[in-house]
Amino acid sequence: MSNTAITEPEVTLELAKDHGLTEEEFEMIKEYLGRTPTFTELGVYSVMWSEHCSYKNSILEIKKLPNEGPQMLVGAGEENAGLVDIGDGLGCVFKVESHNHPSAIEPYEGAATGVGGIHRDIFTMGARPVASLNSLRFGDLDTPRVRFLLDGVVRGISDYGNSFGVPTVGGEIYFDEKYEGNPLVNAMSVGIVKADRTASAIAKGAGNPVIIVGSETGRDGIHGATFASEEISEESEEKRPSVQVGDPFSEKLLLEATLEVIKNGGLVGIQDMGAAGISCSSSEMSAKGKSGMNIDLDKVPAREKGMTAYELLLSESQERMLVVAEKGREQEIIDIYEKWDLNAVVIGEVTDDENVTYHKDGEVKADIPADSLVLGGGAPRYERETKKPEYLEETQSFDIDSLDHPSDHKEILETLLQSPNVASKRWVFEQYDTMVRTNTVNGPGASDSGVVRIKGTNKGLAVKTDCNGRYVYLNPRRGGQIAVAEAARNVVCSGAKPMAITNCLNFGNPYKPEVYWTFKEALAGMSEACRTFNTPVTGGNVSFYNENPKMAVFPTPVIGMLGLIEDLENDRMTPEFKQESDLIYYIGAERNGLGGSEYLHTLHDLTTGDAPEIDLEFEGSLQEALLEAIQAKKVNAVHDISDGGLAITLAEMALFARKGATVSVDALGDNKHEVLYSEAQSGVVVSCPADGKATLEDHFSNHDIPFTALGTVGTDPVLNIEGVLEIPVDEVTELYEGVIEQAMQQK
DSSP states (O other): OOSSOOOOOOOOHHHHHHTTOOHHHHHHHHHHHTSOOOHHHHHHHHHHTSHHHHOTTTHHHHTTSOOOOTTEEEOTTTSSSEEEEEETTEEEEEEEEEOHHHHHHSHHHHHHHHHHHHHHHHHTTTOEEEEEEEEEEESOTTSHHHHHHHHHHHHHHHHHHHHHTOOEEEEEEEEOGGGTTOOEEEEEEEEEEETTSOOOOOOOSTTOEEEEEESOBOSTTTTHHHHTTSOOOTTGGGGGGGSOOOOHHHHHHHHHHHHHHHHHOOEEEEEEOOTTHHHHHHHHHHHHTTOEEEEEGGGSOBSSTTOOHHHHHHOOOSSEEEEEEOTTOHHHHHHHHHHTTOEEEEEEEEESSOEEEEEETTEEEEEEEGGGGSTTTTSOOOOOOOOOOTHHHHHHTOOGGGSOOOSOHHHHHHHHHTSTTTSOOHHHHTTSOOSGGGOEEEOTTSSSSEEEEOTTSSOEEEEEEEOOHHHHHHOHHHHHHHHHHHHHHHHHHTTOEEEEEEEEEEOSOTTSHHHHHHHHHHHHHHHHHHHHHTOOEEEEEEEOOOBOSSOBOOOEEEEEEEEEESOHHHHOOOSSOOSTTOEEEEEESOOOOOTTOHHHHHHHOOOOSOOOOOOHHHHHHHHHHHHHHHHTTOOSEEEEOOTTHHHHHHHHHHHHHTOOEEEOOGGGOSOHHHHHHOOOSSEEEEEEOGGGHHHHHHHHHHTTOOEEEEEEEOSSSEEEETTTEEEEHHHHHHHHSSHHHHHHTOO
């Protein structure tokens, strides 16, 4: 018992508003409790009803996403992450989450703890993480603050991930002034588990002991969930205590101990302590099991003296979990965690009254119906006002043909190659351990998706994060479609069948009608694409309030795509040209439109027009035909057309191989700017052996997929687009490499 009496403030409507609650929500709390909440109860409700935990402004739209399919073993919202059947008695657990706001004010710890948190979601279900990815957005790279954020975020990801021992196999980075002051830091983890050896985040069985395991609880991260549910402002720097501090070495011990506990048995349920800490894990586990808990907070191992019930419940200290054990077997579990030099302390028990009751200093500090706190239970659910943004009328009617397009295509290509959005990200991914555990087959830098080997089988997992926020800004529904379509196309280009997606929905303030309209439209587009490609949504994360004092970020629904390669030795594909005299083909839809393109942004400093064209049914047919061609060994190289258009795709295939090519694009259209720089969807470049010409053409003809012969892989290391440009591959490489590294060397 503490020697110092703590006087809690009187709970008023004003105090509730200071905690981020509305008057309506404060009245709801009083109705649930039948009285005014205590200060500790108010704190618990404030974090549990924050957008970050409750999804109160998004859940009604999220529920419209497709989440069923024969490959699904655990669907969205059922556990910490989704679980997909990958055959051979194995399942794949994967999820992506955001740590945007913490990274905006403390980039190193913000990014590091984002990585730690997403890995815990995976191994809490009994899966061993085998791959990590990230999706990052920053402002203009010429800005010193942006370089500071980029440096901190990359070091945070690398230091935590490298120490924890999971390879980073892919990701994406975009730079645009729209992300100035509010970077997006989305982390994805992928794990593998025996399908019959998963764990659940549930509390049941009255009298079963509740154990807190892992690191001690400190004051770091208090109200982190609430902080993540408000706009970034000039006062945000004062909220550094809301950023958690991570310890990857403790997390590695926690991983091994947890997997051993799950294998050993005696476990009823287990949940990671992420956002909202003990209050979240205890209430969510109880609500799932239609049970309650009695928790004695005096027994929680604390890192600091004099911590109050409020602080202990809301702390987001990292590397902690809550475990419910079978009564009589708790010592087995404690012994395993202690063997790994981790705290494991019984702090309470499961009850059958469906309330979470927290005791401190011999008093009941909070007594709350668990179901009233959680998503899908009593937490509020809103559908906000919508209004189509006025800017869309201007952008979508913009006449791109009115622009004075530069005529020197070599200069255009050189400029695009040096755009940070196109150029090599080597400075970033070389800081990551991409090969730890020796299962990485395709790593970052020269592949359309990351690929990892599934040990003990012939299979591989292809994984990709993808989203172009410009497209969603210019046409939210189509942008949502493209985010899914391009992620699927990327795993297909690596030889994998798309299986399912996770998502991280990064938007502005949902109380602004234009933002909410965009959110709804983007999710509608995602739904349409997921149904077309049979890629159900396994779960994910919503991150609203991504705004700085000047503007909201581009709406950025990041897609994490999972694909399965059935025969890794024979079906895996890479983008680089393979051998001289191979024939080069363009496969897919017409190259029309420059709206939202990197060309328009880099050469004209414009983000306007309509988003690129896409026909979902055609896209599905293209992907099916392409995957069959890869599996039948009818192609030697495959590369998706995306940022920068066809010109960049050809340049990358050449520089990845250090081989030249001679091609003609005349058959693709007269408007060379559109042919070369359009980011119209449903297009890939492939190469095939010279004697495979008839086989390849027959294959795509039979699938009604248009194709155009472009030329051949050359003997000279020169990229020659006949009548348009000619450039040595060495020069392409020099322009492409070092852009970010040189920028980061600026003072």
